[in-house]
Amino acid sequence: MRLPTRNDHPTSPRHRGDPPRMTTPTTSPGDVIGPDELGDRLDRLYCYHLMMVQWSLATAGRLTMSARQLLQTDLERDARCHVETANRLAQRVNQLGGTVTSDPSDLLYRAPIDTFDLPDKHADHQAVLTHLDKFITSALFQYRTLLDVIDSTDSASQRIIKDLLEAATIRLGEVHAAFETPPAREPT
Numbered sequence: 689m690r691l692p693t694r695n696d697h698p699t700s701p702r703h704r705g706d707p708p709r710m711t712t713p714t715t716s717p718g719d720v721i722g723p724d725e726l727g728d729r730l731d732r733l734y735c736y737h738l739m740m741v742q743w744s745l746a747t748a749g750r751l752t753m754s755a756r757q758l759l760q761t762d763l764e765r766d767a768r769c770h771v772e773t774a775n776r777l778a779q780r781v782n783q784l785g786g787t788v789t790s791d792p793s794d795l796l797y798r799a800p801i802d803t804f805d806l807p808d809k810h811a812d813h814q815a816v817l818t819h820l821d822k823f824i825t826s827a828l829f830q831y832r833t834l835l836d837v838i839d840s841t842d843s844a845s846q847r848i849i850k851d852l853l854e855a856a857t858i859r860l861g862e863v864h865a866a867f868e869t870p871p872a873r874e875p876t
Contacts, residue, residue, distance in 0.1 A: 721837045726845060727786030729834055730777050733852075734788050735799040736830070737774040740823060741767045746806060747819070753811040758866065763816075766859075773852065780848055800830050817863050824860045831856065 721729070748763035778788045789798050796804055801823065807815040831853040838845050 719837055720839045723784045724786070726834075726838065726842070727781045727784040730781045730784070730845070730848075731786060731788050732798050732800050733827075733830060733834075734774050734777040734781065735795045736801060736827065737770040737777065738795050739799045739801065739804055741770040741774070743804065743806070743819075743823070744770065747810075747816060750806065750810040751816070755811050755813040755816055758813045759816055762862075762866075769855070773855075776848060780845060783844070801826055814867065817867055820863050821860065824856050824863060828853065828856050828860065 744763045744767035748760050748767070751760050751763075781788050789795060805819070807819050809815040831849050835846065835849045835853065838849065840846075
């Protein structure tokens with residue numbers, strides 16, 4: 689099921705006919721970003737985590753058969769973790785003097801993801817896991833990229849991103865392990 693993407697948003701550069709933009713501003717190796725750009729990037733991650741709350745709950749609510757048995761509890765836990773993470777990011781953005789995106793219609797556009805789609809096969813746990821893998825891998829890239837440009841004196845932001853990087857790495861390992869889990873037989 690295809691849902692609207694960032695390019696469908698009326699303020700999207702692509703919607704207006706502008707060339708596509710990168711989801712992560714480019715920096716050169718050794719560059720350090722200032723608090724304004726850091727706040728903006730943390731806000732984009734905040735938007736990502738709020739979008740993942742929606743994705744996790746929407747997907748969990750649509751699961752059927754063995755996928756429901758294997759993944760519903762994990763997706764509901766993921767949603768809670770994404771809320772906690774979004775709150776943590778919002779606090780840091782506020783500490784940096786910024787504000788987080790408050791307009792729900794801007795969340796998808798600001799989140800550093802290319803598409804927001806739900807699995808077509810709600811009974812297929814592999815399809816759900818493939819989507820999760822894509823989202824987590826994208827988040828890991830964002831965390832690593834951001835960690836490379838955070839000022840070394842900003843230990844608070846570094847700690848948050850390192851914690852997110854560790855949690856996402858663990859979750860990706862769980863997703864990969866779940867790929868190996870055979871679906872339970874349905875009662876006949």
